[in-house]
Amino acid sequence: MGINFRLAKKSICIVGMLIVAISSFFIIANANRNTNLARLDNLIRTIELPDTIEIIAIQSAVGDSGGNGNHRTLRSVMLVRTNTTIESLSETLVNLGFHHMSMAVRNWEYPEFNIHQATGYQFRSPREFQITFNELKSVDEFQGYYFIEFIR
Numbered sequence: 001m002g003i004n005f006r007l008a009k010k011s012i013c014i015v016g017m018l019i020v021a022i023s024s025f026f027i028i029a030n031a032n033r034n035t036n037l038a039r040l041d042n043l044i045r046t047i048e049l050p051d052t053i054e055i056i057a058i059q060s061a062v063g064d065s066g067g068n069g070n071h072r073t074l075r076s077v078m079l080v081r082t083n084t085t086i087e088s089l090s091e092t093l094v095n096l097g098f099h100h101m102s103m104a105v106r107n108w109e110y111p112e113f114n115i116h117q118a119t120g121y122q123f124r125s126p127r128e129f130q131i132t133f134n135e136l137k138s139v140d141e142f143q144g145y146y147f148i149e150f151i152r
Contacts, residue, residue: 036074036152037060037061037062037074037076038060040060040074040075040076040111040150040152041058041060041076043076043110043111044058044060044076044078044111044150045058047078047096049080049092050092052082052083052084053080053081053082053084053089053092054080054081054082055078055079055080056079056080056081056133056135056136056145057078057079057133057135058076058077058078058079059076059077059079059131059133060074060075060076060077061075061129061131062074062075063075063125063129073129073151073152074111074151074152075125075129075131075149075150075151076111076149076150077123077131077147077148077149077150078147078148078150079118079123079133079135079136079145079146079147079148080145080146080148081144081145081146082144082146083144086115086117086146089115089146089148090113090115093113093148096110097110098110098111098112098113098150099112099113100112100113100114101113101114101151111150111151111152112150112151112152113148113149113150113151114148114149114151115146115147115148115149116146116147116149117142117145117146117147118136118142118145118146118147119142120136120142121133121134121135121136121137121139123147123149125149
């Protein structure tokens with residue numbers, strides 16, 4: 001009877017240690033992801049755009065890019081208002097050191113970007129990722145509003 005009690009006690013200790021180890025892994029992974037997301041968000045907030053481009057809002061989140069399937073792509077979306085074209089806006093960002101997603105160049109210092117014409121108050125990526133911009137809820141005409149999606 002004493003052997004079974006020791007075996008049960010040992011099993012409970014092992015299971016407890018496994019639970020603590022697995023929980024720690026997820027806590028550390030989540031904290032690391034949030035730290036990286038904060039870094040991306042801070043980088044995007046330091047962008048100085050010309051006076052012809054007004055930054056309305058910036059929001060960041062973690063979502064799916066369809067790449068490796070881990071749903072951990074870091075995204076920061078900047079909502080801007082401007083009278084310039086998408087091409088001119090893209091050229092401005094390239095001149096600042098960013099790379100358009102269509103370029104084959106990878107620069108890990110700066111995230112890749114893509115520009116989308118705003119058609120509503122929600123930014124939606126092709127991969128079911130979305131961010132709501134309340135700043136656009138009262139807007140009726142979306143011409144001149146663009147979502148600049150930064151991905152890392």
